[in-house]
Amino acid sequence: MGFVIPVKEIVLEFEGEYEAAHVVCRGSVPISTFLTFQNIEDDLETGFRNFADNVLIRWDLEDEQGEIPANGDGMMRLPPDLATVILSSWSEATANPQNGSEPESLNGSTSVEQPTLQAI
Numbered sequence: 001m002g003f004v005i006p007v008k009e010i011v012l013e014f015e016g017e018y019e020a021a022h023v024v025c026r027g028s029v030p031i032s033t034f035l036t037f038q039n040i041e042d043d044l045e046t047g048f049r050n051f052a053d054n055v056l057i058r059w060d061l062e063d064e065q066g067e068i069p070a071n072g073d074g075m076m077r078l079p080p081d082l083a084t085v086i087l088s089s090w091s092e093a094t095a096n097p098q099n100g101s102e103p104e105s106l107n108g109s110t111s112v113e114q115p116t117l118q119a120i
Contacts, residue, residue, distance in 0.1 A: 005028060018082060023056070023058075029094070037055075048075045048083055049075060051075065053071055056086075058070050
């Protein structure tokens with residue numbers, strides 16, 4: 001019997017402007033999926049939609065129209081800064097997993113866009 005790769009989730013909890021936002025993403029994805037999000041500059045819309053459809057699990061985001069679905073269409077409703085920080089934070093957490101259960105900031109910065117990451 002072989003080693004079964006554990007299924008992980010990454011919880012992004014934000015400080016500052018997005019402090020109350022709660023975003024959960026897949027942490028265990030194939031490297032091919034991870035790499036597709038490293039260079040999405042050629043087609044940003046497709047990249048963000050694919051991220052939401054293939055990596056995003058759930059979030060608690062709403063706008064003036066109500067609850068935003070946790071999928072590609074919902075991702076297109078987010079402000080650019082929030083969408084970008086979600087994708088880049090997930091990418092950083094996936095590439096550099098943290099040991100232990102204590103959430104840590106990406107770089108120790110107190111910037112309002114810096115989320116706290118926790119792998120489950």
